[in-house]
Amino acid sequence: MFKILHKERLAPGINLFEVEAPRIAKHAKPGQFVIIRLHERGERIPLTIADFDRDKGSITIVAQEVGKTTKELGTYEEGDYIHDILGPLGNPSHVDKFGTVVMVGGGVGVAEIYPVARAMKEKGNYVISILGFRTKDLVFWEDKLRKVSDEVIVTTNDGSYGMKGFTTHALQKLIDEGRKIDLVHAVGPAIMMKAVAELTKPYGIKTVASLNPIMVDGTGMCGACRVTVGGEIKFACVDGPEFDAHLVDWDELMKRLSYYRDLERISLEKWER
Ligand code: FAD
Numbered sequence: 174m175f176k177i178l179h180k181e182r183l184a185p186g187i188n189l190f191e192v193e194a195p196r197i198a199k200h201a202k203p204g205q206f207v208i209i210r211l212h213e214r215g216e217r218i219p220l221t222i223a224d225f226d227r228d229k230g231s232i233t234i235v236a237q238e239v240g241k242t243t244k245e246l247g248t249y250e251e252g253d254y255i256h257d258i259l260g261p262l263g264n265p266s267h268v269d270k271f272g273t274v275v276m277v278g279g280g281v282g283v284a285e286i287y288p289v290a291r292a293m294k295e296k297g298n299y300v301i302s303i304l305g306f307r308t309k310d311l312v313f314w315e316d317k318l319r320k321v322s323d324e325v326i327v328t329t330n331d332g333s334y335g336m337k338g339f340t341t342h343a344l345q346k347l348i349d350e351g352r353k354i355d356l357v358h359a360v361g362p363a364i365m366m367k368a369v370a371e372l373t374k375p376y377g378i379k380t381v382a383s384l385n386p387i388m389v390d391g392t393g394m395c396g397a398c399r400v401t402v403g404g405e406i407k408f409a410c411v412d413g414p415e416f417d418a419h420l421v422d423w424d425e426l427m428k429r430l431s432y433y434r435d436l437e438r439i440s441l442e443k444w445e446r
Pocket of ligand 1: 206217218219220221222235236237238239240241242243244281285384385386387388389414430431433434437438441
């Protein structure tokens with residue numbers, strides 16, 4: 174059982190939980206994730222480790238309410254317990270001295286890029302973070318990303334805050350300005366990561382993306398999270414979750430993400446009753 178030490182509503186439908194998990198905090202590295210199960214009858218869902226505090230023995234997860242389990246998690250409060258947390262899982266991000274690294278986070282992906290941006294900065298990279306949200310009310314962690322980045326660009330689809338447009342517009346602008354970019358690291362909705370990959374490919378800018386396929390066991394056994402990368406089948410849980418974005422079969426990933434939409438809707442409706 175894992176105690177929730179702190180809960181915060183970061184934006185409508187986006188919740189932060191700092192959870193007591195000393196053994197996971199001790200081993201966690203940027204880019205890794207956990208699989209949680211809220212209670213004995215709960216389903217397993219993967220969530221990225223958005224932060225960790227080894228001294229306090231806690232990890233932070235940030236979850237966007239999209240369906241039954243993430244909405245149920247949203248009802249949990251400080252002092253409540255999450256039944257199981259398995260992790261840290263997945264390969265840590267490849268953090269090295271690349272030069273200029275552009276971190277691209279879309280929506281809840283902003284929380285997921287934070288520990289990687291921090292590690293990239295600590296390695297001596299020049300870090301530019303592009304944070305994309307639909308609208309001003311959904312903006313979170315701009316302050317946190319500013320502390321670990323040399324530059325931060327916020328985009329909103331409707332132009333209510335920062336630059337109007339998508340994260341790819343901000344990235345295109347940097348490229349058009351002739352900025353030297355050595356690595357792009359993208360986390361967010363699959364459609365955004367696909368767009369980032371399509372943008373950077375013709376320029377030959379190395380791009381990695383953290384994939385978010387449906388994942389069940391997280392240890393390479395069930396195969397639910399299989400993705401095609403460079404024509405080969407990979408399991409995102411053990412081979413990833415980060416891959417060369419130019420080699421990912423994005424259309425297959427997006428198709429697989431919507432496979433269970435009807436069942437997920439029924440499950441949410443049942444829970445809401
Ligand atoms: P459902 O109604 O069951 O599903 C809604 C949609 O979420 C589905 O259509 C599908 O596209 C996706 N989904 C459903 N079940 C799973 C599953 N078991 N695994 C992955 N996707 C699923 N979300 C966050 O908000 N914050 C994070 O930090 C985060 N990190 C992730 C890290 C990894 C490695 C992966 C693979 C996914 C991550 N996700 C994250 C996505 C998150 O796991 C899903 O949003 C969640 O499982 C949805 O469950 P649900 O019951 O609320 O919604």
